[in-house]
Amino acid sequence: MYNYIVIEGNIGAGKTSFATRFSEESNARLILEQFEENSFLPKFYEDQARYAFPLELSFLADRYQQLKTQFSASDIFKSFTVADYFIFKSLIFASKNLEPLEFGLYSKLFAIVSSVVPKPDLIVYLYLNIDNLKKNIQKRGRPYEQNIQFEYLDKIQNGYIEFLRQQNDLRVLLIDTNGLDFVEREDDYLWIKSLVMKEYPLGIHRIQNRTA
16 A cells, blocks of 8 residues: 555546545545635636736745645554645646746746655546536635636646656556546445555556546
C-alpha cells in the first residue's frame, strides 16, 4: 500500500468528495486544500489579469505551509496520507494564469518551496470533460465560481494533462469518470476505489470508465 496518495482533478472533478470518503474508510490522514480561506480567489474570477499573481503566490504559500506542518507531525494512528491536491498544481495553474515574466519569477520561488515537500507515491487524476465539470460547479453553487468560463476550464485541464504526461518518475492513475457518479452511486465509488488500491509501476496509467 502507498504511504501518500494524492487525488487530483480540474475544478469540479469531485476530488475532495472522493478523498474525504476514501480516507475515512481507509483510516488515512486527510489533507484538504483550504481554498475557501483565500481572499484573492473571488477577486481573481472577477479580474484575472490583476489578481493572478497575488492569488498564485498566496496559494503556493498556503499549500507549502499546510504540507510542511502535516508531514512534520507523525500520526501513529493513521495508516497513510490522502490529500486532495498536489503541490505541483501551483505550477500548473501559474503556467496558465501568469504572464511570462511573472511566471519566470514564480517558477524560481516554486523550485525552492517544492524541493522540501514530499512527493506522493500515487497521483490519481479524476478526468471529467468540460461540460460535466461545469455542471458540477453549478450544482455545488459557490457564487464566485459560477462565471468560470469553459475556455478557462479547458486551459487548466490541458495544463494538468501536459504535466502528467511528462512525469516518468511518478505513478499517475488517470481515470475517466465521465458517466460516473461516485458521490451518489455506490458501485461507481467502489470501482474507483478498487483502482486506487492497486499497485502500479512508475509512469502514467489511463483507465477508461466502465460505462465506455
